[in-house]
Amino acid sequence: MMTGARTNTLATLRGSIEQIETHGGACAFNKARLGHAEADAALKGGLAVGAVHEVFCEGHQSAVATGFVAGLVGRAAARRPLVWVRQDFSELETGALSMSGLAELGLDPRCMVSVRAADVESALRTAADALACDALGAVVLEVWGGARQLDLVASRKLTLAAQASGVTGLLLRVAAEPQPSTAETRWIVRAAHSPPTTAWNAWGAPVFDAHLVRNRHGLLGRWIMEWKCDECLFSEPAAHPQPVAAAPAHRSHQAQSVFKRSGYRFA
Amino acid sequence: MGTGSREENASRKGSRVEPDRLSGDAPCIVVAKEKNALQIVSLDDAAAQLGLSIGLPLANARAIAPDLTVFDADAAADVKTLDDIACWCDRFTPLVALDPPHGLFLDITGCAHLFGGERALMQAVCDVLTYQGFTVSAAIASTSICARTLTRCISGQIVADGEEADAVDSLPVSALGADEAIIRGLRRAGLKTIGDVAARAPHEIAARFGAAFTTLLSHALGEGDAPISPRKPPPDYIVEQRFAEPVTTEDVISATLSRLATTLVKSMEKQGKGARRLEASFFRTDGAVRAITVDTGQPVTRGEVIDRLFRERLEALNDPLDPGFGFDLIRLSAGRTEIVVQEQRDLDSHVHDNDELAALIDRIAARIGAKRVVVHLPQDTHIPERAVLAAPAQQHLSASTQAAWPVRVEGEPPLRPLRLFEKPEPIKVPFATVPDGPPHHFTWRRAVHAVVRVEGPERIAMEWWKQDGQVLTRDYFRVEDEKGLRFWIFRDGLYGSELVDAEGKPAPPNWFVHGLFA
Numbered sequence: 001m002m003t004g005a006r007t008n009t010l011a012t013l014r015g016s017i018e019q020i021e022t023h024g025g026a027c028a029f030n031k032a033r034l035g036h037a038e039a040d041a042a043l044k045g046g047l048a049v050g051a052v053h054e055v056f057c058e059g060h061q062s063a064v065a066t067g068f069v070a071g072l073v074g075r076a077a078a079r080r081p082l083v084w085v086r087q088d089f090s091e092l093e094t095g096a097l098s099m100s101g102l103a104e105l106g107l108d109p110r111c112m113v114s115v116r117a118a119d120v121e122s123a124l125r126t127a128a129d130a131l132a133c134d135a136l137g138a139v140v141l142e143v144w145g146g147a148r149q150l151d152l153v154a155s156r157k158l159t160l161a162a163q164a165s166g167v168t169g170l171l172l173r174v175a176a177e178p179q180p181s182t183a184e185t186r187w188i189v190r191a192a193h194s195p196p197t198t199a200w201n202a203w204g205a206p207v208f209d210a211h212l213v214r215n216r217h218g219l220l221g222r223w224i225m226e227w228k229c230d231e232c233l234f235s236e237p238a239a240h241p242q243p244v245a246a247a248p249a250h251r252s253h254q255a256q257s258v259f260k261r262s263g264y265r266f267a
Numbered sequence: 268m269g270t271g272s273r274e275e276n277a278s279r280k281g282s283r284v285e286p287d288r289l290s291g292d293a294p295c296i297v298v299a300k301e302k303n304a305l306q307i308v309s310l311d312d313a314a315a316q317l318g319l320s321i322g323l324p325l326a327n328a329r330a331i332a333p334d335l336t337v338f339d340a341d342a343a344a345d346v347k348t349l350d351d352i353a354c355w356c357d358r359f360t361p362l363v364a365l366d367p368p369h370g371l372f373l374d375i376t377g378c379a380h381l382f383g384g385e386r387a388l389m390q391a392v393c394d395v396l397t398y399q400g401f402t403v404s405a406a407i408a409s410t411s412i413c414a415r416t417l418t419r420c421i422s423g424q425i426v427a428d429g430e431e432a433d434a435v436d437s438l439p440v441s442a443l444g445a446d447e448a449i450i451r452g453l454r455r456a457g458l459k460t461i462g463d464v465a466a467r468a469p470h471e472i473a474a475r476f477g478a479a480f481t482t483l484l485s486h487a488l489g490e491g492d493a494p495i496s497p498r499k500p501p502p503d504y505i506v507e508q509r510f511a512e513p514v515t516t517e518d519v520i521s522a523t524l525s526r527l528a529t530t531l532v533k534s535m536e537k538q539g540k541g542a543r544r545l546e547a548s549f550f551r552t553d554g555a556v557r558a559i560t561v562d563t564g565q566p567v568t569r570g571e572v573i574d575r576l577f578r579e580r581l582e583a584l585n586d587p588l589d590p591g592f593g594f595d596l597i598r599l600s601a602g603r604t605e606i607v608v609q610e611q612r613d614l615d616s617h618v619h620d621n622d623e624l625a626a627l628i629d630r631i632a633a634r635i636g637a638k639r640v641v642v643h644l645p646q647d648t649h650i651p652e653r654a655v656l657a658a659p660a661q662q663h664l665s666a667s668t669q670a671a672w673p674v675r676v677e678g679e680p681p682l683r684p685l686r687l688f689e690k691p692e693p694i695k696v697p698f699a700t701v702p703d704g705p706p707h708h709f710t711w712r713r714a715v716h717a718v719v720r721v722e723g724p725e726r727i728a729m730e731w732w733k734q735d736g737q738v739l740t741r742d743y744f745r746v747e748d749e750k751g752l753r754f755w756i757f758r759d760g761l762y763g764s765e766l767v768d769a770e771g772k773p774a775p776p777n778w779f780v781h782g783l784f785a
Contacts, residue, residue, distance in 0.1 A: 067785020095686035104681035135623035191751035204680035
């Protein structure tokens with residue numbers, strides 16, 4: 001148990017670290033409400049706009065994570081231009097991003113500019129460039145597999161660019177292990193079943209098992225989130241069994257164990 | 268009558284550079300196979316003095332001079348060399364035309380005074396090319412054909428306007444560069460010089476040798492002119508910087524480029540133009556020329572934008588700019604320009620988002636290539652893989668922002684996958700219980716997926732009116748597996764009607780996964 005004095009000291013320290021990070025408190029994030037009440041509470045109002053967020057997933061879950069990222073884009077920067085940077089290899093491995101599919105999710109394909117980069121370096125460079133352009137709403141950088149180029153320095157550059165321009169940066173890391181980074185939040189996403197009670201022909205709305213494993217300014221958590229295509233909003237799925245295993249409240253940002261744990265499943 | 272248009276023709280004898288360099292005293296010849304025999308196509312002075320001539324078979328040549336050095340002709344290398352020389356000649360005039368196999372036309376109208384007059388210009392061209400090991404013969408005349416005719420016989424002649432007929436009068440007819448058969452015919456008729464031919468009535472010559480030859484003759488005599496066809500269309504604006512001392516350092520080069528960009532923008536501004544295509548040419552002292560082109564989606568009117576685009580482009584070059592012994596000329600030209608409408612800036616910051624987006628696209632395209640930055644246009648077709656066209660963003664940005672996409676059906680879950688494979692991937696499906704029904708489980712990428720939920724089929728027939736041969740109808744199913752992953756799979760062909768074997772019995776269908784839902 002912590003005594004009151006220690007809690008106080010901890011709070012003061014946290015406050016001063018925050019001040020250093022945000023250059024004297026000059027920049028407070030705008031928040032985009034996700035629509036999922038608990039997630040919004042953990043994120044203190046919603047997803048931070050003008051910051052970098054990471055979404056991780058396993059190789060075969062790439063489409064699910066893509067959908068989740070598309071949802072975050074829809075919340076953070078609806079109707080503003082979007083630049084989606086991806087590697088050539090990613091397209092071969094997981095299929096091209098389909099504009100019809102994006103339109104079905106409630107996003108506007110007219111706002112979308114795709115960039116196909118040959119390798120990680122040029123993808124990273126392009127994303128940093130795009131993040132610095134304040135005419136955009138969001139920039140998605142999609143990288144397949146581990147990339148040593150995406151280190152702390154690169155991540156810091158992206159964060160600074162995003163802060164300066166107010167553009168939201170989203171890193172979609174397929175089949176990658178989380179590394180230290182300066183991202184505001186980090187999610188691990190996998191597919192969840194369609195709710196069992198829905199009618200036989202009305203299933204199929206995107207349902208995500210989203211695990212918030214890093215949050216610089218709030219609590220962590222794990223939720224089943226459904227994407228409402230018509231309202232362009234996340235929500236709690238009706239009558240859906242929530243995961244039984246409660247996620248630990250705090251853990252180190254190296255949440256590698258998630259991938260290594262075998263026999264992991266939810267009810 | 269090419270009044271004022273002064274052409275220079277630098278005709279080059281000797282097919283290759285190497286023989287001249289290697290020669291010393293030993294005679295060198297270049298041979299090529301013609302009518303199944305190796306014949307001399309070019310030779311150096313030493314070989315000519317031994318009595319060899321072009322067209323002589325190699326066996327005869329060897330009999331005359333046993334210690335010949337023989338090279339094989341390389342037509343491709345010849346063409347490339349001529350092209351490289353033409354690139355170098357760009358420094359004198361933007362209008363350089365090839366006259367294969369060994370000649371170049373330079374339209375020096377209005378350019379000569381920049382190099383100290385016609386005589387000095389011709390001297391400069393000849394000196395540099397001679398220094399590089401070429402044999403050069405040059406002439407300046409009012410028509411290109413007249414200049415070419417002169418170079419075949421005498422080098423260094425400058426013919427004033429109106430004196431063409433006198434200049435070519437005494438030259439042999441072979442100098443005209445007409446067909447071998449025509450030249451032979453003229454000789455047989457006793458017409459040895461161009462003056463002899465010109466003395467005859469034109470209709471006599473035309474009746475015997477064709478109208479094309481009469482035209483050629485009249486051009487050689489300065490009585491008419493055909494325009495040359497330059498290698499590149501002349502750019503609208505050119506600014507350049509010459510250096511007394513060749514520059515090698517990157518700082519000077521980039522500083523020069525930004526200075527040139529400012530000058531270029533100023534001259535375009537006077538006429539309300541903006542550049543859509545820019546080309547920077549770097550002329551090396553040793554004659555090599557490197558040109559780098561940048562295209563933009565919107566007309567560029569600011570020097571710093573040009574500067575930044577070139578910096579991006581130069582940084583991303585696969586084979587970086589190699590100054591070698593230095594550049595002595597850097598040129599910036601606007602190849603394509605457009606009229607720019609000046610607009611009042613709006614106070615609302617989002618109004619000009621599109622301009623900024625276009626500028627960003629230009630920068631990215633300059634670095635990684637225009638084809639890698641795309642926008643998406645809907646197509647009028649049901650076939651999923653053709654429903655969207657990815658078009659280069661620089662040209663189609665405005666079209667894409669105004670495109671009309673099909674409206675999504677309210678209340679339905681997504682009916683099209685978020686990830687679509689360009690080529691549907693085959694899956695293994697054990698025989699379904701209902702032949703034209705969905706599968707119970709399937710194997711994709713070595714993993715088995717048990718189907719928990721199915722929706723379908725959605726039948727998509729191929730466009731038979733666009734294709735030859737038989738195309739199969741596809742039955743698409745949306746399926747969800749036990750992990751919650753959602754797939755878009757299809758059976759290729761209708762069971763029992765389209766899918767039959769040779770005896771008319773139903774054949775097993777092929778299944779594919781075409782996309783993945785979120």
